[in-house]
Amino acid sequence: MSTSLQTHLQRHFGYEAFRPGQEDIIRGVLAGENVLGVLATGGGKSVTYQLPALMLPGITVVVSPLISLMMDQVQQMRAQRRIAATYLNSLLEPADMRAVMREIESGMYKLVYISPEKLQQSHVQTLLRKVGVSLIAIDEAHCISQWGHDFRTDYLRLPEVVQALGNPPVLAVTATATTAVREEICDLLKIKPEHVVLQSLNRKNIAIDVIPVMEESERRAQVLHQMDEWKGQGIVYCTTRQAVEVLVATYQLEGKRKVHAYHGGMNNMERMLIQQQFLSGELDMIVATNAFGMGIDKPDIRFVIHYQLPASMEAYVQEIGRVGRDGEAGYAALYYAWEDVQIHQYMIEREYPTRRQIDQLAELLRQQQSLTTEALTSIELTQEMADLLVFYAQRVSAPYRDEVDPGTELRDHADRVYAELERRKLLKQRKLAEMIRFAEERENCLRKGINGYFGETGHDYTLQCCSVCGLERSLYKDSRQSMNTGRKETSWDLRQALSVLLPK
Template identity: 60%
Template sequence: MNELLLEKLHTHFGHASFRPGQEEVIRRVMDGRNVLAILATGGGKSVTYQLPALLLPGITVVVSPLISLMLDQVQQLRTRRKIPATYLNSAQDYTESRDVLRELSSGAYKLLYVSPEKLQQPYVQSVLKRVGVSLVAIDEAHCISQWGHDFRTDYLRLPDAIRQIGSPPVLAVTATATSEVRSEIGQLLHILPEDMIVQALNRTNISLDLIAVTDEGERREQVLRMIDELQGPGIVYCSTRNAVEVLVASYQLEGTKRVHGYHGGMESMERMLIQSQFIADELDVIVATNAFGMGIDKPNIRYVIHYQVPSSLEAYAQEIGRVGRDGQPGYAVLFHVEDDWHIHQHMVEKEYPTQMQVMQFYHWFHSHSGQPRTSEVWAALEMTEEMVQLLTFYAEQTGLTAEVAATGEAERDHVLRIWQETEKRKRLKKQKLFEMLSYVEGTEGCLRKKLNHYFGEEQAEFSLYCCSHCGLDRKAFQGKISTVDRKKLENSWDLRQALEILLPKK
């Protein structure tokens, strides 16, 4: 088996050996076990289900949260890996979906990427059960946990969908998960503790920097200068679409690098084009919201700048993990001002309904019993689609159905229980924001240790520099040292040697 796995790894993925954790995960998958794999960003999570898909008898279903991500991965599998793959998502019309399902039945594919909401459709489930699913891989599996930073209601319905297609083995993969999240994933997907493969979060080649600024003007000035000075491809993360657009426009007035913005408000084709250009080194820097980066296969990203503070340490760890996947030195810098907290607090308040909105939602159930949920209705209730999905999910959890609502039975109790559940989610989001605040505003202690400790790790090894609290010289990332010295730094795992190279001799 070992020789066969290595042969397939080399033939389809171009690697002579497995990365840490990959082989251990794959062997368990091939044995038909349910597995949770927590591999650091850039740790090769996709190989752990793409390679078994070649050897297992039926098809492998991959649940993916983003349409753009599944399109990109299917294209790569077809063109670069020569692996037959296709996708099924809510953006396809009836004819497209029917054609994909017909081709699946004929045995044309080994991998099917599917959105979580599509997998809940009874017809899709019946076709997959008939075809035969050998493995269900759940990408970004932390989304299934209500303790996670990116909980999605469609993910929590996956266990039932998996039962409907015949209960095949499950592989859940993610880059970040606290102990609470790991425990909940294990309970929901029936994964034993001994089948949880957890690799170290710590990325030794990434230096962590933290910069406090007094106001927005100072921050913008410093970040624009950094974009010019830092070497190699980079990503700048902003919390809002407006911040992305302003920063890009400001840089393009006088900057010399190829910089473009990216956020969820853009057309999907434009986003795909920008992503492709960045991967192909046709763009130097992407300024983006957190909509960018998931599934990006670009090993030579040299830095990530956080223009504003992320909403959680999980999000921060995932985003800086996109740096230096080639093992060469990378740099992650986080800017912060007091206003960042107000932005996130405002966003959290908008994300969750008031008690009055829950009441309106209940009355909508009462007056629209049995009718389809249209976007016009949600607009009338002045709620986002995500908010309505959350309310619908918790309505189901508390036993509220359209039939129950129509009777007006126990209205107050149902409204209160639904609202309490959404308030619990809001408090969790605020708790994660507080943990991020504690990380940023703490003036003492190693940043690397604090970040890793949050995820239950004690590792703190580093190659070039650790962090700005332990000592860091930004010249190493700004091209202000000679090529010879840079090569020494890249090959050096000794901080003292690095300091001798960088600091002037007395």
């Protein structure tokens, strides 16, 4: 088996050897076991399901949360590895969707990438049962966990889909999973403890720098300076679209390098074009919200700058993990100010409906079969919020009765739904509090703090560690001009926020 795996790896992917954890995951999958693989960003998660897809009969279904990610991976496989792959998602026109489904039925493909929403559709499940599914791979598997930072309701419905498709082996992969998240993934997908492959998330070649700032003007000046001087290509992450657009507009007036904005407000084709320009080296930098980067397989990104504080440690680790996948030295800078915390608190409050909105939605659902955009706007709800409320109404119902309409279900269980949403809100606040603790650290190694959050003990590094242990920023610059490497103290204390977010 080992020789066969090595042969397939060399033939189809051009690699001489497996990365840590890959072979153990693949062996488990080929033995018919459900497996959870936790590999660091850049650890080669895609190979763990792409290689088995070539060796197993039938097709492998890959559940992916981002349309741009699945399209990029399918394009790469067709162009570079000649693996028969396709995708099913909401961007396909009806005629194209029917054509792809006919091709899947004919046995043309070994890999089918699909969004979790599309996988819920009965006609898609009927097709997949007919052709035979040998493996279901769930990418970004932390989305299935309510303890995760990016929970999605359609992911939580995946166990039912697995059963509907005949219970084929399941491979769940992710780069960021705390102990609680891993336990919930294993419980939902029936993964035994001995079939969890856990690799260190510590990226030894990335220097970690945290830079507090007093004022927005100070932060913008420092970041614009770094964007001009840092070596190689990089990503600048902002929390809001407005921050992205302002920073890009300012830099394009004063800066020396090629930079472009990227956020969820752009159409899909525009985002795909910008992404491709960055991957091909036509752009030096992307200034983006967290909409950019998931699944980006670019080995030579040299730096990531967080213009504002991320919402969670999981998001932060995923984003800095895009640096230095080639093993060469990389740099991650995190700027933060008190207003960053206020922005996240506002976004958390806006993300979850009020008790009154729950009642209003229940009444709308009882009055009409489908919700129009105008109807949802009238009660200040998005479609995503409405879907979340209906999902929780069904989840807390015991038992859920198909003959009861969603509006009645939501009305009858409104208090329990609201309590569930408040629990989710508190969880997000706790994750924000952990991020604040990290940013406020003055005495203990930042790398050690990151790894400890995910239950790891090691924190070794190859060149430089972090700004607490000592950091020379000039090593990552193109010019010889040195920057002030001393840490600036701020007059405010983010520890005050912890008493608000985590009341004793």
